[in-house]
Amino acid sequence: MTVRVGVIGAGMIGQDHIRRLTDVVTGAQVTAVTDIDQARAAEVAARVGATVFPAGSDLIASPDVDAVLVTSWGPTHAEHVLNAIAAGKPVFCEKPLATTAEDCLRIVEAERAHGRRLVQVGFMRRFDAGYRQMKEVITSGSLGAPLIVHCAHRNPTVPESYTSVMAAQDTAVHEIDVLRWLLDDEIVSAQVITPRATSQRFGHLKDPQLMYFETANGVRIDLEVFVNCQYGYDIQCETVGEAGLVRLPDPAAVAVRTAGQHGTAVLQDWKGRFADAFDTEFREWVASVEAGTEPTGPSAWDGYAATVITDAAVRSLDSDGTVVTVDMKPRPALYGGTA
Amino acid sequence: MTVRVGVIGAGMIGQDHIRRLTDVVTGAQVTAVTDIDQARAAEVAARVGATVFPAGSDLIASPDVDAVLVTSWGPTHAEHVLNAIAAGKPVFCEKPLATTAEDCLRIVEAERAHGRRLVQVGFMRRFDAGYRQMKEVITSGSLGAPLIVHCAHRNPTVPESYTSVMAAQDTAVHEIDVLRWLLDDEIVSAQVITPRATSQRFGHLKDPQLMYFETANGVRIDLEVFVNCQYGYDIQCETVGEAGLVRLPDPAAVAVRTAGQHGTAVLQDWKGRFADAFDTEFREWVASVEAGTEPTGPSAWDGYAATVITDAAVRSLDSDGTVVTVDMKPRPALYGGTA
Amino acid sequence: MTVRVGVIGAGMIGQDHIRRLTDVVTGAQVTAVTDIDQARAAEVAARVGATVFPAGSDLIASPDVDAVLVTSWGPTHAEHVLNAIAAGKPVFCEKPLATTAEDCLRIVEAERAHGRRLVQVGFMRRFDAGYRQMKEVITSGSLGAPLIVHCAHRNPTVPESYTSVMAAQDTAVHEIDVLRWLLDDEIVSAQVITPRATSQRFGHLKDPQLMYFETANGVRIDLEVFVNCQYGYDIQCETVGEAGLVRLPDPAAVAVRTAGQHGTAVLQDWKGRFADAFDTEFREWVASVEAGTEPTGPSAWDGYAATVITDAAVRSLDSDGTVVTVDMKPRPALYGGTA
């Protein structure tokens, strides 16, 4: 059975996911589109033969929509996700799940009341082959308990609109999600330190930033976020355990020896780095919708946790690097917790 | 428009391609299946809702078949491909195009008479990201003219049924195709040398083998074929040009440091190594069928060339390593030649 | 002219340096030896044809001693170094220069009064080829200003006598010295964090430890010290600048592919890793003594700085990870400062 997907938000990321559901992933069809800009919605819908809806609520209610994809403006996410839960329809929500911890909790509560998981949040790293290999190694126990994780998240440049808090909210949030999953552990405190800033940036921006996280099990994570590193898009992760370490590979690329150098190209953006992860993310999501099972990706709880932890990081940044305790509610049983 | 594919041959490779056309690649649907084992055909067809046909010729003639996929026993390839050409339908033929140079030529002649290219042969390496990067580097001219190519094609073990000539026919044939394309050059001679044989093999088999090829431009290729190398599936290729070299990467994999070793896992079979290449191969083939354009992959001429060159390699092996000149017809204009 | 060296302290490290001065480095001869254990002194001296002296002061005063090597027990270093300065003789002092900041300052003051530098402290990393290449890259300016340094100092296991404060005093002190030199910058604060401890250690030991340093220029350094990492001796250092990064290489070692793994051996102790650095350290020291020039290696001031900074790290460890400001005197002109 083809899964009929309704898409709320036809901007850049929405269009890219529509392309993915149409051209890359089998088993899905985009049947409905809505956007605050109705002309854009119409244009995008026409390309894939979908119907345009005036609003998210209509789209969600449509009998031609089996599952909902939310790629609208962040502040509108919560409303659409809550509507989808109310309609009992699976919903894939691009990050963030909601812009406040309170709204995330409302979603968690609604899903809990519904009784089974309908929400998947769009953190794609859990679908990256490298992280999956790393998780296998960690889970195998061959390295003993994890003790330390060293990470770097580097990006060549950002536009002027990128602000200092986005280093946590938009950039580090990917590590926050994938590390909670990788370690099967919870982050309990966050700290953000600002080294000497690069001169290659807009004046208002603190870049790079060093983020330190502690987990419930005492694992320490250090994460360099450097969004104007100039040289390329570069994701590093190394987990140190009691008996050894495991490190993410660099993307495979031909090596060239010429002019006195042995070199390989560094990727220039996240698209090349995580294209396969995005594809796998949607392939598995569509499969879970088709099978009628709970989604395997990040849950509403994970979306809540990511928001609470990035909030803590932002508070640390705003208070000159104080260690900020993450104030997280007890995890409900629906998400593997005891509450 | 969905491309309706008829599949001739529902064995292991046929089933894998059916899975690919059904679950991985969008825009295609397997609508017809035939196999010499009708029960198997029925079972496979049932899984994907396809119709079973008694013979390849019926399947090709069906109005529900837009394009044909030939994955039957090698000696039957030529007949099916010729039928597809006669019907004016695009046909994807797994390697070999035909088991004799004569049959390959008959296909080339038929296609030439038809006036445009309908045939794509299933050499998937041209679709591998690493080889494509390498071709880009070579084509850019930054390394000057290519002079030498060093290759290795290693496989952990082979069953007893694998014979010495299969090293050229089934194994090296992949390098033969991809190197002709990579260098945009023709192979003019072949030589096969047998080093000391590994003791880790069946007695009848000469393994490893070293194959040396010369191209029309004077490029020298050395290829180690070692199908019982024990340690893994390992594909190496390095092209040396006048100003530098370019080397295929090893597949990306997490690195682990433990117990005194820094290590990465080596793949154990070709499936992991070329899964993406297979997917891309079919994605591009389906797109070309849908667009009504000539296929972008290996042509009938490439299938002929591969057969003629492997024939030369086999003759060299059979004559104790004599250098054997490749006896190739002039390339017709349809395939970029002047004949 | 052969430099005649008198050695104070004939223990393990003293004997290794005597071997180095005798068998590896040209231009030097060990002519005098003393040790608190006179029998050991006699035995070691006999091997190289040196004279035994009853005490360091006698040895230093000997007309057969051009330069002094102090490899005795740490708490005795200051006295011997001060005596050598008083005698106007070049002195190479193994780390630490002295066990207290006060004693280090006494040496600095004595040298300053003497008017030229006589003291070299035995931090050998400045003589390592990798660190030297890294310094060249940083100094070239091609990466812009350094912003962050990520380091790891891992050791397979330590004996029970190793205590938590030694992670800073004996282990991290090498990074402290080499990073001050690498960055040409001063460390102004230190912090020591204790992640979950490995279970592979003696109960009294906090291992691993994470050390964070800030420099006067705002560079942030993170250093993982893990002395029971089990898998090997592993030194990592990566300096991130405004336009790129530079990373220390792993030691060259043959790669082996076998049994499904591509692997290289990890060294098991510091001897293999820094043998060449030790040789170069002594080669350059002997050359400076022979030339009558000031030593090129770490100065008494560097020895003082290392002690003050490790003191700060120890205070941080003892106070649950508080950030401790390094309390350093102004740098005298003799050492490139303005005081």
Place this chain on the structure above:
Amino acid sequence: MTVRVGVIGAGMIGQDHIRRLTDVVTGAQVTAVTDIDQARAAEVAARVGATVFPAGSDLIASPDVDAVLVTSWGPTHAEHVLNAIAAGKPVFCEKPLATTAEDCLRIVEAERAHGRRLVQVGFMRRFDAGYRQMKEVITSGSLGAPLIVHCAHRNPTVPESYTSVMAAQDTAVHEIDVLRWLLDDEIVSAQVITPRATSQRFGHLKDPQLMYFETANGVRIDLEVFVNCQYGYDIQCETVGEAGLVRLPDPAAVAVRTAGQHGTAVLQDWKGRFADAFDTEFREWVASVEAGTEPTGPSAWDGYAATVITDAAVRSLDSDGTVVTVDMKPRPALYGGTA
């Protein structure tokens, strides 16, 4: 005891070895120098306080010379080595041992008559850490019997005086020696193939060349010699055995990420690549002379074998790539043989 070395030939290589014996290696002293250019001999001798001798024979006869180093013009090597054997003095002879197989055999015969080995030939790769690690791995048997060796010997550029036969005589001869030792096997045939020549060279030169060797045990060696590869000095060697392979590492060098590239510098000449090997070569030679034991390095027999094998390669080059059988005498018992 200091070994007193007399040096015959004070040209560039002679001076470099004199520097090594004087400044780098302990236990030796250059006490005598001679050169066809007496002024040069005088100048070089003055630098190290050595006596100048009018001719090699006088120098060899001098009671102040314990051991002889021959670094004169190749055609004069045999005479000096024979004189040293006649005088019963250890002699280190730079490659080649002699310029003809006949002269090499005369030396072998003389040494055999003398009854113990006095001669070491200057092939330094046996002292390189990477090759030594590789030999350890091969000898351990963990990879089973060696079957194939892939090598490359690349050099950025050569002057116009470099001729096509020098690719075997001066360049490949290093691989010829080290591979015989690495495999503990004898080369029985040689073949030289000339791919398309690089346009980056003088017109008379065939470059690159591919050399194929077969050993008595059936191992096949392919060696790319490319002396105008432009990009750097690059030595590659990979030995493939029945259960895996072992590959020489690239020299350790810092990695830099900048401007979209991850790169490491490639060495530009052999000095950097083999400096440590040269030092170890002389350190071990001096030690063997001092100990009065037979030298551990390449013997007169190895020098003979290298000459005979390069002769075969040259004959192959001169006869358009014919396979040329190596015509080697039976190995005398003095060199581990049975003759």
